[in-house]
Amino acid sequence: MASISINPGDNTLETPGQRAALVTGSNTYQSVTDKVCLLAEKPRIPPMYFVALGISVIWLIILKFCIIYLLTTGVGVWGNMSPVFWGWPIVNFVFWVGIGHAGTLISAILFLFRQNWRTGINRAAEAMTIFAVVCAGLFPGIHIGRVWFAYWLFPLPNTMLLWPQFRSPLLWDVFAVSTYATVSLLFWYMGMIPDLATFRDRATSRVRQIVYGVLSLGWTGSARNWSRYEKAYLLLAALATPLVLSVHTIVSFDFAVSQLPGWHTTIFPPYFVAGAVFSGFAMVATLLVPARVLCGLEEIITIRHLENMCKIMLATGTIVGYAYAMEFFIAWYGGNPYEQFAFVNRAFGPYWWAYWTMVSCNVISPQFFWIKWCRTTPWFMVIICIFINIGMWFERFVITVTSLSRDFLPSSWGYFKPTMIDVLMLIGSFGLFFTLFLLFCRLLPVVAMAEVKSVMPPHSDEEPERVYNPVH
Amino acid sequence: MSRFHFPAWINPLLPAVAGFLGIGALYYTGLFAYGVHPLTSDVGYRPEQPVPFSHALHAGELKMDCRYCHNTVEHAAKAAIPPVGTCLNCHQGVDKDGQSPTVAIHVNSNRLAPIRESAVTGNSVLWRKVHDLPDYAYFNHSAHVTRGVSCVSCHGRVDRMEVVEQKATLSMGFCLTCHRNPEPSLRPVDEVTNLAWEPSEGQEDIGAEVAASLKIHPNENCSTCHR
Numbered sequence: 001m002a003s004i005s006i007n008p009g010d011n012t013l014e015t016p017g018q019r020a021a022l023v024t025g026s027n028t029y030q031s032v033t034d035k036v037c038l039l040a041e042k043p044r045i046p047p048m049y050f051v052a053l054g055i056s057v058i059w060l061i062i063l064k065f066c067i068i069y070l071l072t073t074g075v076g077v078w079g080n081m082s083p084v085f086w087g088w089p090i091v092n093f094v095f096w097v098g099i100g101h102a103g104t105l106i107s108a109i110l111f112l113f114r115q116n117w118r119t120g121i122n123r124a125a126e127a128m129t130i131f132a133v134v135c136a137g138l139f140p141g142i143h144i145g146r147v148w149f150a151y152w153l154f155p156l157p158n159t160m161l162l163w164p165q166f167r168s169p170l171l172w173d174v175f176a177v178s179t180y181a182t183v184s185l186l187f188w189y190m191g192m193i194p195d196l197a198t199f200r201d202r203a204t205s206r207v208r209q210i211v212y213g214v215l216s217l218g219w220t221g222s223a224r225n226w227s228r229y230e231k232a233y234l235l236l237a238a239l240a241t242p243l244v245l246s247v248h249t250i251v252s253f254d255f256a257v258s259q260l261p262g263w264h265t266t267i268f269p270p271y272f273v274a275g276a277v278f279s280g281f282a283m284v285a286t287l288l289v290p291a292r293v294l295c296g297l298e299e300i301i302t303i304r305h306l307e308n309m310c311k312i313m314l315a316t317g318t319i320v321g322y323a324y325a326m327e328f329f330i331a332w333y334g335g336n337p338y339e340q341f342a343f344v345n346r347a348f349g350p351y352w353w354a355y356w357t358m359v360s361c362n363v364i365s366p367q368f369f370w371i372k373w374c375r376t377t378p379w380f381m382v383i384i385c386i387f388i389n390i391g392m393w394f395e396r397f398v399i400t401v402t403s404l405s406r407d408f409l410p411s412s413w414g415y416f417k418p419t420m421i422d423v424l425m426l427i428g429s430f431g432l433f434f435t436l437f438l439l440f441c442r443l444l445p446v447v448a449m450a451e452v453k454s455v456m457p458p459h460s461d462e463e464p465e466r467v468y469n470p471v472h
Numbered sequence: 473m474s475r476f477h478f479p480a481w482i483n484p485l486l487p488a489v490a491g492f493l494g495i496g497a498l499y500y501t502g503l504f505a506y507g508v509h510p511l512t513s514d515v516g517y518r519p520e521q522p523v524p525f526s527h528a529l530h531a532g533e534l535k536m537d538c539r540y541c542h543n544t545v546e547h548a549a550k551a552a553i554p555p556v557g558t559c560l561n562c563h564q565g566v567d568k569d570g571q572s573p574t575v576a577i578h579v580n581s582n583r584l585a586p587i588r589e590s591a592v593t594g595n596s597v598l599w600r601k602v603h604d605l606p607d608y609a610y611f612n613h614s615a616h617v618t619r620g621v622s623c624v625s626c627h628g629r630v631d632r633m634e635v636v637e638q639k640a641t642l643s644m645g646f647c648l649t650c651h652r653n654p655e656p657s658l659r660p661v662d663e664v665t666n667l668a669w670e671p672s673e674g675q676e677d678i679g680a681e682v683a684a685s686l687k688i689h690p691n692e693n694c695s696t697c698h699r
Contacts, residue, residue: 159507161645213479 011304012376022117022455025299029453032300036195036447037202039295045442048294053438059431066425067142075145077421083407084416086400089143090254092426094396095279096136096433097177097251098272099389100184101244102280103129107187108240111233117308119451120301123195124291125284126188127444131436132283133181135429140173169253176250180243187236193219194229195445248276255399262342262403265330271323278316278362279392281309282385289378289385291441300447303376310375313388317366320395324363342403350415351402358398361391510641518637519600522586531667532631538623538665549612553599556590563587602636603627609644610699617665620658620682624667625650631667647697651690655679658688 011020023032039045070077080087103125110118141150153174155163164171197219200212219225252272255263285306292301331343347355365387368374374384401416440446510516530536538545541558545551562577563584578584590597603626605611617623623630628639640646650657658679663669671678682688 159513159641159643159645161648210479214482 011302012307012372020304021457022120022302022304023300023452024302027299027456029456032447032452032456033198033202033449035296035300036445036449036452037199039441039446040199040443041202046294049438049442053435056431056434056438059428060435061431062424063428063431066421066428069421070142070425071147075143077419079416079418079422081414081416083412083414084401084404086404087416088397088418088422088426089139091393091396091400092429093136093139093143094251094254094400095393096132096139096429098248098276098279098392098396099283100129100132100136100180100280101248101273101276102284103127103132104180104184104187104240104244105277105280106284107191108237109244111237112241116455117305119448119455120305121284121288121309121447122451123188123192123448124288124301124440124446125280126184126191127440128284128287128437129184129280130181130188131433131440132280133177133184134436135433137177137181138429138432169250169257172250173254176243176247180247183236183240183243187240190229190232190236191448191451192445193217194221194450195448197221198449199445244277245273248272255403260342260403261336261338262346263399265327267323267326267330271320271327274316274319274323275362275392275395278313278320278366279389281313281316282388282392285309285313286382286385286389287437289382291446295441295446297447300452303378306378306381307372307375310369310381313385314366314369317362317369317388321359321363324359338408342406345406346398346402349402349406351398351405354394354398355402358391358394361387362395365391513641513643514604514638515641516637517602518635519602520635521600522597524583524635527630527633527636538630545613545617547614549610549614551613556587556597559584559587560591602638603642605642609697611697618661619686619688620661620664621650621654622657622659622664622667622669624669625657629667648692651692654688654690655683658682661686 011022011024014020027035039049078087078089080089103122106118106125107122107129110122140153141147144150144153153164153171155166155171164174193216196212196216200209200216203209203212249269249272252268256265256268258264288301289306292298328343328347331339345351365384368380368384374380405414405416407413506512531538541554542551543554543558563579563581564576586597589595626640626642627636630636656675656679659669659671660678660682
């Protein structure tokens with residue numbers, strides 16, 4: 001391998017023979033560390049941070065009161081009613097689980113494919129994954145009605161000699177999501193250990209030294225530490241990779257394995273996975289565009305990173321659009337009148353507004369990313385990403401509610417209406433999500449500093465005695 | 473360089489963490505033990521009744537059939553606690569003319585005073601229910617005793633009990649064990665109230681024979697019992 005020559009200018013340009021810089025500006029290893037640690041060490045936090053945290057915490061408190069009201073009153077406070085027994089709670093669950101997929105994709109699959117640009121965004125994306133899974137896990141837990149029996153979700157020996165239905169994807173889901181949460185958490189935490197050690201070493205107060213000292217598990221940065229760390233990271237990446245595909249596949253089985261027209265389709269697993277990655281990247285971009293400004297990380301999370309995410313959104317969004325079209329094609333081509341009715345009803349029935357919101361947000365809006373200006377203009381990107389997130393929420397709403405509201409028996413047809421509690425809990429779950437993310441920005445290393453440094457060119461001006469000597 | 477390392481005082485905390493985990497394990501073991509303990513399911517419950525009625529004497533020694541008193545058991549969901557009149561069939565006191573009926577046993581016994589009092593006042597004797605299923609569980613005696621499930625399967629050897637006590641857990645697992653595999657508990661229908669009955673040949677054969685002749689396919693749906 002020859003020495004790498006780096007194109008120093010606009011890092012969204014592809015120059016043959018040169019690699020685009022993944023850290024722009026005249027940054028050194030030291031300045032990267034300084035910038036990443038800034039928000040966590042800053043004595044004066046920008047007021048914007050407190051405004052954002054305040055709003056998030058208020059919604060978190062509203063969510064808490066909604067849950068108390070739900071538990072003391074019963075699931076009747078939701079709009080779930082015959083025939084739509086799976087209302088917003090399940091829609092929100094699938095939405096949040098989907099959001100989480102970007103983190104694992106970035107941390108595991110892009111790592112195995114040696115996509116070095118992931119280093120700038122992987123930490124924040126992994127954190128987002130965990131917080132999204134927290135939000136997702138909330139909804140099935142409270143949806144069961146009698147939360148004190150939530151442990152019945154797990155196959156535990158009991159005096160009733162009863163087990164969950166092992167043939168039901170709802171049980172597979174319990175395993176899929178809990179495995180996903182565990183592996184993501186381990187991956188996130190393990191990857192953070194060298195950076196936590198950096199925090200510890202820079203800490204000035206005794207409390208920070210102790211807290212980060214304990215969290216970094218005695219990391220010394222020795223060659224042995226690094227060797228084991230790299231091995232463990234690779235292993236965890238390999239373990240997490242199948243999860244990117246399996247989790248939302250199994251979530252899609254919740255629908256596809258049942259026999260309801262509109263759910264019982266074989267396209268669901270790949271379509272759900274593509275949609276999950278799509279919505280996950282939209283959420284990562286929505287979070288990182290403001291966060292990179294708030295934390296002063298524009299030179300580490302560069303326009304090139306954002307542009308790459310836009311390209312992934314364009315690809316997955318187009319797959320999702322293809323899947324929508326293919327569902328209709330198969331409904332027509334399959335010749336099943338019930339299936340045909342389900343899809344015509346989706347687009348032109350009582351929920352036409354939800355369907356066309358979904359199509360315009362998910363299929364049309366990502367197509368803007370064919371244009372380079374749209375991919376490289378952060379504020380525009382955020383607008384598109386918010387539309388994508390709205391669209392992906394509506395996708396789950398359309399799938400869940402339109403199919404259920406038209407039961408096999410026309411006598412039991414109904415029209416689902418959410419209640420105020422439904423709405424407040426959805427917004428409240430965003431409060432939970434943003435509260436966790438904002439605390440993460442303040443307390444933990446937002447960028448994987450050690451990994452970013454590995455994709456930076458060595459700076460001969462800083463340490464002239466150490467010359468980069470590639471092995472031939 | 474010391475601050476680069478794990479603070480040494482964390483290490484003594486490790487036993488505390490281990491202890492915490494140990495307590496957690498103990499807690500869950502305890503919870504499990506509580507769940508399966510007989511007391512939790514009222515096994516061994518033997519309340520004192522207003523009248524010290526002995527099943528060992530009546531059903532055992534005197535060989536009275538269960539259905540003499542619990543006469544609805546073949547036709548209804550509930551096996552009736554007999555009315556006082558049933559007791560009086562044998563234990564009636566003297567009538568107002570000082571005459572006693574043909575069968576009159578212990579007509580002046582103090583222990584039977586509540587029975588005689590009830591016969592005069594018309595108030596029930598407050599009998600305590602021993603085998604009490606939860607209200608959300610539906611159980612039908614007639615569906616079982618007319619299909620070859622003996623009283624003894626759930627109530628034990630009542631014909632040997634001075635005071636009736638609960639022998640089986642009557643938990644959902646207890647019901648399901650038999651519903652999933654009924655043959656070991658089946659016997660010819662006319663032997664259902666013979667608590668001392670032993671299979672003359674292999675129980676498997678008899679059970680299979682009864683199951684085949686009565687077409688016994690026990691239900692395991694939730695709504696079978698939780699209606």
